[in-house]
Amino acid sequence: MDTEPTSYRDRKVISIGTVSELTGLSERQIRYYEERKLVFPDRTKRGFRKYSFDDVERLMDIADKIEDGVQTFEIRQEMIRKKKAETKENVRENMLRGQLNAHFNLRK
Amino acid sequence: MDTEPTSYRDRKVISIGTVSELTGLSERQIRYYEERKLVFPDRTKRGFRKYSFDDVERLMDIADKIEDGVQTFEIRQEMIRKKKAETKENVRENMLRGQLNAHFNLRK
DNA sequence: CGTGTAAGGAATTCTGACACG
DNA sequence: CGTGTAAGGAATTCTGACACG
Known part of the structure; x- marks a missing residue:
């Protein structure tokens, strides 16, 4: 629906040390924000955290x-609110799409 | 001149293990291609290699x-040839730009 | 609440080298 | 030439916990 299915921005490939340098945050802070469910890194098989550029940006927003x-x-509350708003928007969009499809299918 | 000065595609933040997973190449192969001057990862202070998504793509091209x-x-020869061709193109482009600027500066 | 730190262990990465071919 | 591997060492990351406030 957006640009790419999973662009560079969303690929979780950056380890915590690099994220720390990129954001200026300590590893402790980064792990704590995860504990508080503000970021959701992937994990390698051996349990190492991997972040995306999007996560990096989110972390900087959080820090601010x-x-x-x-x-x-x-x-966190704010995040959840936004997510819900987006979902509603998508529902409306899909309903509209459905109506349009119905319309054009009838015509043909 | 392009899109962003340094986009996500060009930021060197991925460690060799992750690059290995992403490309399917062994670390040995990846290091060897560097030795042959086909890729140029950054290094952290402690000497750890860091690659960009662009490097990852280049590595897959090399593997092919x-x-x-x-x-x-x-x-490598091929890479150098291409770089030279690009440089020439830029030179032409800048000459043209210079002529245009001269032209419009005179008019105003 | 948010963050620093020391602790012990496991996994990563590095280099130089020997090997095969 | 391109790649695998064992070797030894240094740096990274992980978790759970104590500390301060």
């Missing part, structure tokens, strides 16, 4: 909010 | 050629 005094709990 | 019996030496 934390600095502004927002609690991880609130950040 | 090797399979077809092309020698690393030839692959």
Whole structure:
């Protein structure tokens, strides 16, 4: 529905040390934000975390909010709200699509 | 001149183990292609290789050629030829640009 | 609540070399 | 030429926990 199915932005290939350098956050912080369910890295077979560029950006956003005094709990709530809004939008979009399809199928 | 100055495609953040999984090549092969000057990973302070998605793609191209019996030496030659061709093109492009600028600067 | 740190162990990566062909 | 492998060492990452506040 977007550009690519899974673009470079979404491939989980970056290890935590590199993410730490990229974001300026400590590994401790990065792992803690995962514990609070704000980021969801993949794991290699041996259990090593792998992040995407998208995760890196999300982490920087999180860091900004934390600095502004927002609690991880609130950040999570916000995330969930946004996700729900998106889902609703998709439902509407698909309904519209269905109606259009029905319309054109009848005509032909 | 292109899209972004340094997009996700060009950021060197992937370690050799992950590149090995992504490409299906052994670490030995990946290091050897570097020795033959076909790829140029960055290094962390401690000397760990870091690759970009672009490197990953290049490695898969290299692997295809090797399979077809092309020698690393030839692959390298080819790379150099292409780079030179690009450089020439840029030179022409910049000359043209310069002429256009001169033209419009005179008019104004 | 968010983050630092020391602890012990397991997995990763590095280089130089020998091997095969 | 291209690639596998064993070798020894150094650096990375993991988890659970104690600490401060």
